[in-house]
Amino acid sequence: MQRSLYISPDKCTGCLQCEMACSFEHEGNFNPAKSRIKVFTFHTEGRFVPYTCTQCDEAWCKSACPTEAITLDAATGAKMVNDGLCVGCKVCTIACPFGTINYNTTTGKVMKCDLCGGDPACAKACPTQAITYIDAEGTGYDKMRTWASRTDTQTAAQA
Amino acid sequence: MSWQKKILRVNLTEGSCTAEPLNMQWAADYLGQRGLGSKYLVEEVDPKVDPLSPDNKLIFATGPLTGTASSTSARYSVITKGALTGAIACSNSGGYFGAELKFAGWDMIIFEGKAPKPVYLYINDDHAELIPADEIWGKSVWDTDKILHAKHQDPQLKISAIGKAGEEGVMYACIVNDLHRAAGRSGVGTVMGSKNLKAVAVRGTKGVSVKDPMRFMQTVMEKKKILAENPVTGQGLPTYGTQVLMNVINEVGALPTKNASVVQFDGASKISGEAMHEPRASDGKANLVTNQACFGCTIACGRVARIDKEHYTVKNRPEYWGASGGLEYENAWSLGADCGVDDLEALTFANFICNEQGYDPITFGATLAAAMELYEMGVITDEDTGGVKLNFGSAEALTTMAEQVGKGEGFGMILGLGSKRLCEKYGHPELSMSVKGQEFPAYDPRGIQGMGLTYATSNRGACHLRSYTVASEILGIPEKTDPLVTEGKAGLVKAFQDATAAVDSSGLCVFTTFAWTLEDFYPQIDAACEGEWTLERLAQTGERIWNMERQFNMAAGFTAKDDTLPKRLLTEPASSGPAAGKVNGLDKMLPEYYELRGWSKEGVPTPDTLRSLGLS
Amino acid sequence: MQYVVIGAGPAGVTAAETIRKQDPSGEVILIGDEPEPAYSRMAIPYYLADKIPEQGTYLRHDPKHLDSLGVRQLKQRVTRVDSAARQLQLAGGGALGFDRLLLATGSDPVKPPIDGLDQPGVHHCWTLEDARNIVKYAQPGSHVVLMGAGFIGCIIMEALAERGVDLTVVEMGDRMVPRMMDQESGNLIKQWCIDKGVTVHTSTRVTGVKANASGAARITLSCDPVGTLEADLVVVAAGVKPAVDYLRDSGIELAQGVVVNEYMESSVPGIYAAGDTCEGIDWGSDGQHAVHAIQPVAAETGRIAALNMCGEVTPYPGSMAMNVLDTLGLVSVSYGQWMGVPGGDEVHRLDSDEYRYIKLQFNGDRLIGAITLGRTEHVGVLRGLIQSRTRLGKWKQHLMEDPTRIMEAYLGATQLTQG
Numbered sequence A: 001m002q003r004s005l006y007i008s009p010d011k012c013t014g015c016l017q018c019e020m021a022c023s024f025e026h027e028g029n030f031n032p033a034k035s036r037i038k039v040f041t042f043h044t045e046g047r048f049v050p051y052t053c054t055q056c057d058e059a060w061c062k063s064a065c066p067t068e069a070i071t072l073d074a075a076t077g078a079k080m081v082n083d084g085l086c087v088g089c090k091v092c093t094i095a096c097p098f099g100t101i102n103y104n105t106t107t108g109k110v111m112k113c114d115l116c117g118g119d120p121a122c123a124k125a126c127p128t129q130a131i132t133y134i135d136a137e138g139t140g141y142d143k144m145r146t147w148a149s150r151t152d153t154q155t156a157a158q159a
Numbered sequence B: 001m002s003w004q005k006k007i008l009r010v011n012l013t014e015g016s017c018t019a020e021p022l023n024m025q026w027a028a029d030y031l032g033q034r035g036l037g038s039k040y041l042v043e044e045v046d047p048k049v050d051p052l053s054p055d056n057k058l059i060f061a062t063g064p065l066t067g068t069a070s071s072t073s074a075r076y077s078v079i080t081k082g083a084l085t086g087a088i089a090c091s092n093s094g095g096y097f098g099a100e101l102k103f104a105g106w107d108m109i110i111f112e113g114k115a116p117k118p119v120y121l122y123i124n125d126d127h128a129e130l131i132p133a134d135e136i137w138g139k140s141v142w143d144t145d146k147i148l149h150a151k152h153q154d155p156q157l158k159i160s161a162i163g164k165a166g167e168e169g170v171m172y173a174c175i176v177n178d179l180h181r182a183a184g185r186s187g188v189g190t191v192m193g194s195k196n197l198k199a200v201a202v203r204g205t206k207g208v209s210v211k212d213p214m215r216f217m218q219t220v221m222e223k224k225k226i227l228a229e230n231p232v233t234g235q236g237l238p239t240y241g242t243q244v245l246m247n248v249i250n251e252v253g254a255l256p257t258k259n260a261s262v263v264q265f266d267g268a269s270k271i272s273g274e275a276m277h278e279p280r281a282s283d284g285k286a287n288l289v290t291n292q293a294c295f296g297c298t299i300a301c302g303r304v305a306r307i308d309k310e311h312y313t314v315k316n317r318p319e320y321w322g323a324s325g326g327l328e329y330e331n332a333w334s335l336g337a338d339c340g341v342d343d344l345e346a347l348t349f350a351n352f353i354c355n356e357q358g359y360d361p362i363t364f365g366a367t368l369a370a371a372m373e374l375y376e377m378g379v380i381t382d383e384d385t386g387g388v389k390l391n392f393g394s395a396e397a398l399t400t401m402a403e404q405v406g407k408g409e410g411f412g413m414i415l416g417l418g419s420k421r422l423c424e425k426y427g428h429p430e431l432s433m434s435v436k437g438q439e440f441p442a443y444d445p446r447g448i449q450g451m452g453l454t455y456a457t458s459n460r461g462a463c464h465l466r467s468y469t470v471a472s473e474i475l476g477i478p479e480k481t482d483p484l485v486t487e488g489k490a491g492l493v494k495a496f497q498d499a500t501a502a503v504d505s506s507g508l509c510v511f512t513t514f515a516w517t518l519e520d521f522y523p524q525i526d527a528a529c530e531g532e533w534t535l536e537r538l539a540q541t542g543e544r545i546w547n548m549e550r551q552f553n554m555a556a557g558f559t560a561k562d563d564t565l566p567k568r569l570l571t572e573p574a575s576s577g578p579a580a581g582k583v584n585g586l587d588k589m590l591p592e593y594y595e596l597r598g599w600s601k602e603g604v605p606t607p608d609t610l611r612s613l614g615l616s
Numbered sequence C: 001m002q003y004v005v006i007g008a009g010p011a012g013v014t015a016a017e018t019i020r021k022q023d024p025s026g027e028v029i030l031i032g033d034e035p036e037p038a039y040s041r042m043a044i045p046y047y048l049a050d051k052i053p054e055q056g057t058y059l060r061h062d063p064k065h066l067d068s069l070g071v072r073q074l075k076q077r078v079t080r081v082d083s084a085a086r087q088l089q090l091a092g093g094g095a096l097g098f099d100r101l102l103l104a105t106g107s108d109p110v111k112p113p114i115d116g117l118d119q120p121g122v123h124h125c126w127t128l129e130d131a132r133n134i135v136k137y138a139q140p141g142s143h144v145v146l147m148g149a150g151f152i153g154c155i156i157m158e159a160l161a162e163r164g165v166d167l168t169v170v171e172m173g174d175r176m177v178p179r180m181m182d183q184e185s186g187n188l189i190k191q192w193c194i195d196k197g198v199t200v201h202t203s204t205r206v207t208g209v210k211a212n213a214s215g216a217a218r219i220t221l222s223c224d225p226v227g228t229l230e231a232d233l234v235v236v237a238a239g240v241k242p243a244v245d246y247l248r249d250s251g252i253e254l255a256q257g258v259v260v261n262e263y264m265e266s267s268v269p270g271i272y273a274a275g276d277t278c279e280g281i282d283w284g285s286d287g288q289h290a291v292h293a294i295q296p297v298a299a300e301t302g303r304i305a306a307l308n309m310c311g312e313v314t315p316y317p318g319s320m321a322m323n324v325l326d327t328l329g330l331v332s333v334s335y336g337q338w339m340g341v342p343g344g345d346e347v348h349r350l351d352s353d354e355y356r357y358i359k360l361q362f363n364g365d366r367l368i369g370a371i372t373l374g375r376t377e378h379v380g381v382l383r384g385l386i387q388s389r390t391r392l393g394k395w396k397q398h399l400m401e402d403p404t405r406i407m408e409a410y411l412g413a414t415q416l417t418q419g
């Protein structure tokens, strides 16, 4: 059974431990600016919303990539960026309708969530279980994808 | 490693921003943040300087663990000679700003001189520049935050600013970052305003590295677990915030009420942490919206509150309908119990205004309480107040005055002096509940004896955060002591003072000490920082910092005479509760404290003491 | 069922793969006239800059990929389509029948009506072959004149600069990338280029190109109003147009490109078009048609056309112009109707000193277009907001106050339940 990140924004306290864990995993230091997961603050609502790639099936980023630098990790379902093949053209960053694949000005490549190979650091670091990594079914993960599908070429016409 | 080894020197007079290497010898001796910032101040500023003159400096300092995965790694401190006190000031703040400064590659910013015209500092990683503050001077902290975000087109920008209070010379103006986190006490914002410095806006994308990443992550994980499993840091603080204390402290008869004329407040439960959770009769919603963490914090004690839209304070004022920083215990006490006000929504509103305009709610509340007492005595009159009836218990008086102070209008100008200057002005200096010019906070030393010594000896004027003996005397952390006795308190205070000085220099939050001791800190520091960090070294660092601060104050003109308490606490016994009949026994604790510190009877560190700490 | 795809670019290759997935037993033939394995034109700039070898431009890295899918590949040029007979003519002689046909022949570069463009040292930058020629002439210190500061021109500017050439850009329009950027952002890009040492002449037209026997440089350009310019290499990037010449007598309706309906089907049933070649529904325009010659559209329309060819009825809501451009390190993005619509609302923020700009266009409380400059974070969400037609409600007001809060607006409008 494939697992996915499940996010409960109402549990999030805005501590950004997830962002630090993510940047540590991928960059080796603590640097939220390079985190693949971002927590957005809604000050006047008193809400915090962690957000990252939903690993969509027909991944816009993947199909837009001109050099096949984004591929599917069959084990985890993650769409992975191969730094060796990425030329830094950024076309994936404007194709992804969630804004979750971003250009890294330091490396000249793009970066996105890769589910840490099946053991996401953000979920482990989150002190409130606002981020969990659980069986994709029954997570309400589909709900997260509803909006995704509205951008999807298959259904947008009816929307 | 963990230090960025780089500081930014900003000469406001000349308008220059210069990078310089961090003095690593000092970092080894003073760690960071409070200790290291104070070391720079001590080295660079004449202790006799007028706090508001261009010769005073203003230092923003992070700690080596700021911006790391250690829990509560948000902290930075602002160090200067305090406007309110004339003593060394070090105000500590959380939020996100401090970590961002670190991510931009800076350990510290030293501001010197005075800008000819209002400016703000913009930092984008290595790039630092002073920019004219025309669009934000005269604006509140909240508006400043909005304007700078939009102007720099960067939602991730982190901003620390003064409000109108800092511009107008309110003596206890604070520096507010991330809208409602503040370097709050001693008038550090007043110093910032005197330098024509409106704000610091920073964006950092460089990150922070540590010495031994794997060991660090392992250690940090263990220590986070301790916080999660501790009843105070794991449950009490996230649920009720520091407001968990309101009912507790009231019950032990140590809640200074109506300018500390009594020690228990009838309305305590109405303004408590529990009350913030209760659905309001008016709209069925609770005052508390959620708790919030500072950067890296796994405790998340912060309060986010929303005022009832129908409450008189915000009716037809939608700009105050959104959620914002809610009441912490100290503020609920100062604005509430100390002024005798039990209207939770009014307190929340006054607290919003303190954040919006940037001034310290503890000193404000305590100053208003003193003014209320003078008003009820007939010393302050309606003529002085512009007709506002300054009676204890009046929510209207509280919220009206909060706005007046914020805008520098009417009687607010007088309240902006702080209680010491205000009470002197009206001929009753004894009614100022302050030490070294700074008002003491929410623990009455008649009911918690150790806090008397804490206030009297605190290097920045009365303060609970220099040695929070409440932990031991009330909560039993690390072990229970009797709050009503003076025996053993001198040692307790010294131990807490030194440990806290070390914690305040690390980049982490002192609230972790409900669950952690220095035993839990040093392994994190050792895994992150160059050199070998042991328990002994860390404890000694704390003691060194304490003595260095003391030396600065002595050179500034303070003497043992200033290590005292308001007369009321020493002569008027508590009238109710467990401490009924008691005054504070400072005279019994102070000599022992001096001795334990290795200070002379006059409170002066002996040459031996200084030598053993490497301070001579 | 015999499926034939003409054009082995991103649209054609994506289509062939999708057809195979949908119809495991059908015959799939992919015809392309370029000698190389299927490659991406948009990777050419990185080849020019020596960041990748030629193979780095290949669309699929496994050389056996299409073979293993059972896609037959013909290196041939199609010269004619006989719609009635359901047959293609191949340049090498011979014909090929089809049941379903996809036209994915991309674009041809536009050659402006200027004398002297047909000579060595004057090249388009459209194919790998062009790129090899440019590499040959663009040596450190050589003078290069780039004709056209459109999208492609700006993209290859960085590659040329990295080759160490002395670069001059001549653009007819009054700013850089006039079709993608408005006045403010186009001028900022111009200023940026000038700061980086590129000579930029806007509102300037090249009137003639001559071989130059005498001087140091090989070519002399006459320009109005700048006068003469010397060059060792002239790169012509004056726009592209759909490659549809071989369809003139096919009976297929052509406008600029092959006109298709929402199923990517042309006026002739069974014949579809995708990518640069097709003129499909212009997203958000009330059913008008447009050519959007960009990579993501090529991949998406290739897939949609293939699904429909296989009987998997899949409407396409239309394509939208969207571009990201990195001009010598300054990243710009544009989406949809960035010029706005009558009665709509606009908000923008400009910081010329920092080269930062953002502009959003609304129709009612929906986002319909955007431009950003100097921003790389979360720009994709602009596409999501536009194409999902998200009603922003109160978040529109937030964006009017601070247009950089696009992620917050998206999350606020879609994820936050009012509480």
Ligand SMILES: Cc1cc2nc3c(=O)[nH]c(=O)nc-3n(C[C@H](O)[C@H](O)[C@H](O)COP(=O)(O)OP(=O)(O)OC[C@H]3O[C@@H](n4cnc5c(N)ncnc54)[C@H](O)[C@@H]3O)c2cc1C
Residues within 6 Å of the ligand: A089, A091, C006, C007, C008, C009, C010, C011, C012, C031, C032, C033, C034, C040, C041, C042, C043, C044, C045, C076, C077, C078, C079, C104, C105, C106, C107, C125, C126, C127, C152, C155, C156, C243, C246, C274, C275, C276, C277, C293, C294, C295, C296, C298, C324
């Ligand atoms: C230098 C450069 C940079 C670019 N950068 C970007 C960018 O950053 N972002 C972006 O979105 N787009 C960019 N583009 C545009 C992008 O490459 C095209 O939109 C995309 O290639 C279109 O794909 P396609 O499959 O429709 O057509 P093409 O990729 O053009 O493929 C069509 C194929 O069909 C072949 N063909 C044509 N006619 C026939 C025929 N009669 N018979 C047989 N074969 C035929 C062609 O030779 C070609 O191989 C760039 C293009 C270039 C040249």
Ligand code: SF4
Residues within 6 Å of the ligand: A053, A054, A055, A056, A059, A060, A061, A062, A079, A095, A096, A097, A098, A099, A100, A101, A112
């Ligand atoms: S980055 Fe965006 S497009 Fe790519 S898989 Fe994730 S959500 Fe989908």
Ligand code: SF4
Residues within 6 Å of the ligand: A011, A012, A013, A014, A015, A016, A017, A018, A019, A039, A048, A050, A125, A126, A127, A128, A129, A130, A131
């Ligand atoms: S770690 Fe968890 S609680 Fe902290 S910010 Fe991330 S999601 Fe929120």
